[in-house]
Amino acid sequence: MPPRRRSPTDATESRSALLAATQRLMLEEGYAAVSSRRVAAEAGVNVALVYYYFDNMDELFIALYRHGAERNLERVEQALEDPQPLWRLWELTYDFSTNALAMEFMALGNHRRAIKAEIAAYSRKLRTLQIERFTSILEGYGVDLQRWPAASLILVMLGTSRFLQLEESFDVEIGHADTVAVIERQIRDLEGERQPVSKVATISLRRSS
Amino acid sequence: MPPRRRSPTDATESRSALLAATQRLMLEEGYAAVSSRRVAAEAGVNVALVYYYFDNMDELFIALYRHGAERNLERVEQALEDPQPLWRLWELTYDFSTNALAMEFMALGNHRRAIKAEIAAYSRKLRTLQIERFTSILEGYGVDLQRWPAASLILVMLGTSRFLQLEESFDVEIGHADTVAVIERQIRDLEGERQPVSKVATISLRRSS
DNA sequence: GTCTATAGCTGGATAGAC
DNA sequence: GTCTATCCAGCTATAGAC
Numbered sequence: 001m002p003p004r005r006r007s008p009t010d011a012t013e014s015r016s017a018l019l020a021a022t023q024r025l026m027l028e029e030g031y032a033a034v035s036s037r038r039v040a041a042e043a044g045v046n047v048a049l050v051y052y053y054f055d056n057m058d059e060l061f062i063a064l065y066r067h068g069a070e071r072n073l074e075r076v077e078q079a080l081e082d083p084q085p086l087w088r089l090w091e092l093t094y095d096f097s098t099n100a101l102a103m104e105f106m107a108l109g110n111h112r113r114a115i116k117a118e119i120a121a122y123s124r125k126l127r128t129l130q131i132e133r134f135t136s137i138l139e140g141y142g143v144d145l146q147r148w149p150a151a152s153l154i155l156v157m158l159g160t161s162r163f164l165q166l167e168e169s170f171d172v173e174i175g176h177a178d179t180v181a182v183i184e185r186q187i188r189d190l191e192g193e194r195q196p197v198s199k200v201a202t203i204s205l206r207r208s209s
Numbered sequence: 210m211p212p213r214r215r216s217p218t219d220a221t222e223s224r225s226a227l228l229a230a231t232q233r234l235m236l237e238e239g240y241a242a243v244s245s246r247r248v249a250a251e252a253g254v255n256v257a258l259v260y261y262y263f264d265n266m267d268e269l270f271i272a273l274y275r276h277g278a279e280r281n282l283e284r285v286e287q288a289l290e291d292p293q294p295l296w297r298l299w300e301l302t303y304d305f306s307t308n309a310l311a312m313e314f315m316a317l318g319n320h321r322r323a324i325k326a327e328i329a330a331y332s333r334k335l336r337t338l339q340i341e342r343f344t345s346i347l348e349g350y351g352v353d354l355q356r357w358p359a360a361s362l363i364l365v366m367l368g369t370s371r372f373l374q375l376e377e378s379f380d381v382e383i384g385h386a387d388t389v390a391v392i393e394r395q396i397r398d399l400e401g402e403r404q405p406v407s408k409v410a411t412i413s414l415r416r417s418s
Numbered sequence: 419g420t421c422t423a424t425a426g427c428t429g430g431a432t433a434g435a436c
Numbered sequence: 437g438t439c440t441a442t443c444c445a446g447c448t449a450t451a452g453a454c
Contacts (some may be wrong), residue, residue, distance in 0.1 A: 030316070030320035037448090046419095046420060048450085051449060051450075111241065123376065123381045127383045155373065156365060158372060160368035160369060164364065167332065170325060174337060175340055175364055179365065181361070182358070244429060245431080255439055260432075261437070261438080266430070
């Protein structure tokens with residue numbers, strides 16, 4: 001393919017195009033494929049613009065991470081307002097693209113300090129929120145929190161779904177259906193049959209803010 | 210540091226040195242740090258030797274993966290012979306270096322076909338073995354396998370421990386102690402207090418082969 | 419804001435001497 | 437088996453014209 005040229009009228013969309021291209025590349029070819037040249041070509045933009053909009057490649061990654069993190073936090077908050085927060089959490093973490101991107105960032109953060117710090121800060125914030133809210137939700141369900149602390153249920157769900165997805169991206173699916181069935185049965189025991197996302201929740205969220 | 214020179218007498222240890230250096234680099238700095246030049250320097254060996262012993266970098270990675278995979282398979286088989294196989298599986302997957310390396314390989318395999326295929330093949334083989342053996346082990350414990358298929362217990366354990374470790378490598382540990390406590394309580398319910406690795410198991414394994 | 423041009427580095431891989 | 441030398445590609449980042 002020839003590099004996509006933007007129409008001359010789309011002004012300072014370049015920054016967004018670079019972010020979008022970075023995400024696309026990370027998902028399709030892994031973070032190692034994201035070089036200034038490739039991301040620029042993919043965005044249909046000149047290489048030098050990468051350094052005009054971002055101090056360096058790390059900053060580009062961090063900008064993308066923050067953007068995704070904010071969106072994800074909003075989705076989690078919305079899920080927590082839903083009448084079936086466990087079902088929503090499960091759906092959220094079983095969403096492929098979110099998860100795959102998170103994995104790429106973790107692999108990337110593994111050897112880049114600035115990115116590592118960013119991920120750690122966000123993860124702590126998110127986890128704290130999840131535990132706090134699920135503690136009262138599960139209490140409402142009559143769960144014995146001494147035996148089953150909210151943190152343990154959340155981490156088991158997150159860990160399992162991430163692991164299943166990781167394996168699935170390698171076309172390994174042995175035992176997955178059994179595992180999903182067990183987890184969904186446990187959720188059903190607490191929240192009943194899964195219902196579609198409640199629109200009421202979104203409205204009440206708006207009302208309360 | 211100056212590159213470590215080997216004593217002139219150590220003959221064809223170069224190959225092993227390269228493999229060891231690759232593993233060290235992957236663990237300490239991530240797979241992206243493994244270049245032919247760096248791995249050669251780290252092993253105290255000339256760059257050209259990398260291509261003498263391995264067709265290309267992918268083959269070097271695959272050779273290292275196979276070596277680790279074989280060793281791991283042996284350890285799993287030994288764990289399955291132990292009187293407390295669940296405890297042993299838990300310990301094995303909660304071992305840091307095994308896990309960290311596996312993660313690096315997965316990130317690497319994510320965008321290198323040859324490596325991806327290697328990981329997939331090994332994972333399927335390992336999972337099949339684990340499910341087969343744990344099905345009869347759990348049956349012996351009186352577990353209701355309809356409600357709790359062996360695969361689901363194994364995958365939840367593996368997924369959770371991997372996730373906890375991943376987070377811990379980012380210094381995020383919120384809720385981890387609670388989660389570990391819950392899982393270890395469940396194991397204790399089935400296998401009693403954790404005992405040190407049984408030597409008898411190793412002997413009986415030898416006898417039966 | 420966008421581009422060209424370029425410096426300076428690191429990478430994979432090979433040819434050929436010893 | 438081991439080494440030197442080398443080719444060529446791709447990368448980050450900057451200077452400076454427009």
